[in-house]
Amino acid sequence: MTLTIPTTYKGLTESTAIALAKAVYTFEPTAELSCREIGDGNLNYVFQIEDSKTGTRVIIKQALPYAKIIGESWPLTLKRATIEANVLRKHGEFVPSLVPVVYAADETLAITVMEDLSHLVIAREGLINGQNFPRLSQDIGEYLAQTLFHTSDYGLHPFEKKRLAVEFSNPELCKITEDLVFTDPFFDLETNNYEPQLQSAAEAIWRDQKLQLEVAKLKKSFLTESEALLHGDLHTGSIFASTTETKVIDPEFGFYGPIGFDVGLFLGNLIFQSITREGIERQVVVSHIEKTWEVFALSFSELWKTESIESFRDTQGYLEFVLDKVLTDAAGFAGCELIRRTIGLAHVKDLDSIVDTEKRINFKTQSLHTGRALILQRQQIGSITDLLEILKEVHK
Incomplete structure (x- = not known):
């Protein structure tokens, strides 16, 4: 035809x-x-x-x-x-x-x-409904390592990497991220959207000059660091999953940006689940957070050792420096995601679907506190264990 x-x-x-x-x-x-x-x-x-x-x-x-x-x-x-x-x-x-x-x-x-992926379920919906996806962290950790390494200067000839950076220039959708993730939630703007019970918490964020300075630094990183071809919107609603399979969808926000951004957005959306769960259910989610990073770091390190074209590949301490920066950036970006999904324009069902008003406001307040802690303490995070300790302190 x-x-x-x-x-x-x-x-x-x-x-x-x-x-x-x-x-x-x-x-x-x-x-x-x-x-x-x-x-x-x-x-x-x-x-x-x-x-x-x-x-x-x-x-x-x-x-x-x-x-x-x-x-x-x-x-x-x-x-x-x-x-x-x-x-x-x-x-x-x-x-x-x-x-x-x-x-x-x-x-x-x-x-x-x-x-068609209709034999799978959206990971966010499944997690909210108490489903467990045992391969989720393994698969997403591998996805992050493979895609981010192979589209970076570590795995690509610089001419090809710069050609791809031009091909995947995405200024209109990047502007949405710049506004909704890094700007609007941190100022008293009409685009923000939250319950009246969160008014004082939102105002505290808008007055927090120390927090705003750190968010400005993260925004600068997003604007200027063209490290790898990102998915650009890697949350649990952009993933189909089952007990045996994982598929990443919807990379329309894709562009060349900082490696830690994709990592941070995914971790941030798992953190929503860690906030709303208790006991063994919470531990399952925390384990996913930990394993995502561990799989990413291990796979990225193997690729670095076997496929990297970086002249300083074998320089002692350089790989560790790169991974430390990714984790630090990821913590900050995760913090921005937690805040913007709580008081910004676009929310997450993990929080908004909670019918009990007292519980919902409590969880949203925890999300704001966790986001702030991750942003302000990100330079002190030297391992995924340090990040998990921050989550534990806020969750008490």
Whole structure:
């Protein structure tokens, strides 16, 4: 079947999504296709096309030209769809089992046609519901090490790394991160969103000059350090998982930035779960935090020793310096994530879904205190054990 791609952007319907799927994916000749829109995010439509005879499914994701949470008054670049498809393909070169297969992409329609992952569950939803994903920390630690090492100056010729940095320039979506993660929550702005019971805690953050200085330093790192090709939004809602499988999705915020950012965002979103759990359930999450870092550090170190092109690769202490910086940065970025998801514009269901108001406010207050502690004490964090000690102190 010949598909005529429009020369201008046009939103898909269920019928045009089916026609598109037929053109780019090999279904059985007798396939009977149906389609439904299943997206629940703020920036995209997600169409699931299924052959009712065989159960075969594919996903077509189409970027919206605006953010649903705000509406057409907040326009968004459609180039992010191309960024997403290309990040998945690039990261898939290093961890093919940990990202969905991309079958096709089109920049004009802002679409990505990819593997259906509906046999898995979104990690955030599963964690909230008490599910355990035993491979989560192992797989994400490996994902982080492989993708960040192989797209950095440690694993790439400088010409290729700089070429990729240009290809993955993503200024519009980076600006969203700059504002929502590093700026707005730390000032009294209308974009912030929180319960009245958190007013005094929010005001304390806005008055805290020491905290603001450290956040400014972290923002500078995000703005200026082009270390590796990041996912850019690696939270538990961007991961599909089961007891045996993990897949990372939605890298539309991908760009070249500091390695610790991806690490920190993932750890920060696990920390939400550690705050809301008690006893053995909390220990399971804490173990995931610890293991994520341990797997990342071990895998990154092995890659450094066997594949690094860095001239100072064998210089005693340099690898340790690099890993120490990643952990320090990750702690700070995790702290920013905790604060912004609590009083900023976009929240997390881990906290907002708690019906009991007293518990919810208590957990959100802990999130703010934990975030502040991680930011201010990050330079004293020399190991993942030190980070966990901070979590333990706040959780008392």
